[in-house]
Amino acid sequence: MNTTPQPYAGNAFTEIDFEKPGRQIGFINFPHSPHSDAWGVTQVPIAVISNGAGPTVVIEGGNHGDEYEGPITIGELARDLDPGSMQGRLILMPANNVHAVLAATRTSPVDGLNFNRVWPGDPMGSITQQIAAYVAHRIFPMADAFLDLHSGGSSLDILPSAIIEPSGDADLHRRNVAAVQAFDAPYTVVISNLGDKRTATAAACAAGLVTVGTEMRGCGAVSLDALQICRRGVRNVLAHLGMLVGDASPVCAERPILELRGPSAYVYATEDGIFEPFHANGEQVSAGQPAGRIHRIWDMATKPLTLHYGADGIVYGRRHPGRVAPGNCCVVVASPYGERK
Structure with a gap:
């Protein structure tokens, strides 16, 4: 457990008693005074299920408001998990970026911020920064x-995958890898977000927590296969951590670990148009190979512009809307981990 907690200096309050055994479902309330509600609060849902001695595990969903498999899985655990079947404390937070969740958008419509780029937050900042600060300084x-x-x-x-957050602490990295592999997703990928330390998983690693991320398809919809992978994977990790009573740690398939190798992993649009991909997710590709082309369908005199891969590996993710603008990510390539040239 993290033994050097930072004090939480914000104004949020909750009726949840984190030390109470059994099941509690409620809200964290952040005082929020927009034009429409002078003395209102932003309510972030939370559930705590506790029984006996054991680890404390925090599960977050709704970090972005248009991602659904995780929040569905968390809500099911909050309602259905029998406290007697577990040892420890489970803190369930299915909609942390709650304004974005209600709007089904990646970023908050209240302050325009990406919840996953503001950590460890600011207890006196905008509402998105306040929520991150509460999780970082009160929950972690x-x-x-x-x-x-x-x-x-x-x-x-994106291909359904469990994500390893890199850590400079060798022991924590080992434990992270073991927990991610216990999730037993079809793919295991190391993602550093180009070294950005403002993410939730980077903040969790900095706090010394065993950290597991996921990517469960996307396209703004619920994927049936990814939802099943997520449901099973979360329970696998809880069993691996010794929380689920009677659940043996899962026997996982031996799968290679992949990584996103910095900027070369990403194929970016360089002009406006419609992106035509040349390969499906999971296909093997090579650096220098054409990745797709951008069509300016409103300008027939202009030939399509071909984009190329910058790394060897497999197609890990593709842009879902066809319309692109300069800087949009069109394709992502995952390469074998630790095999850099």
Whole structure:
């Protein structure tokens, strides 16, 4: 467990008693005074299920508001998990970026911020920063492990995968890898977000928590196969951590670990148009190979512009809307981990 908690200095309050055994479902309330509600609050849903001694595991969903498999899985656990079947404390947060969840958008419509780029937050900042600060400084200090359940959202279709957040702590990295492999997703991928430390999983690693991420397809919809993978994977990790009573740690298939190798993993649009991909997710591709082309369908005199891959590997994700603008991510390539040239 993290033994050096940072004090929480914000104004949020909750009726949840984190030390009480059994099941509690409620809200964290953040004082929020927009034009329409002078003395209102933003309510972030939370459930705590506790029984006996054991690890404290935090499971987050709704980090982005257009990603659904994780929040569905978390809600099912909050309602259905028998406290007597577990040992420890489970803190369930299915809609942390709650304004974005209600709007089905990646970023908050209240302050325009991406919840996954503001960590460790600011207890006196905008509402998105306040929520991140509460989780980072009030929830994380109680925890031993953190599961951050993402999907590709509205703009990407990603292979269902469990994600390793890189850590400079060799022991924590080993434990992260073991927990991610216990999830037993079809793919295991190391993702550093180009070294950005403002993400929830980076903040969890900095707090010393065993950390597991996911990407469960996307396209702004619920994927039936990814939902089943997510349901099973979360229980696999809880069993691996010793929380689920009577559930043996799963025997996982031996799968290679992949990684996104920095900027070369991403194929970006360089002009406006409609992107035509050349390969499906999971196909093997090579650096320099054409990845697709951008059509300016409103300008027949202009030939399509061909984009090329920057890395060897498999197509890990593709842009879902056909319409692109300069800087949009069109394709992502995952390469074998640790085999850099």
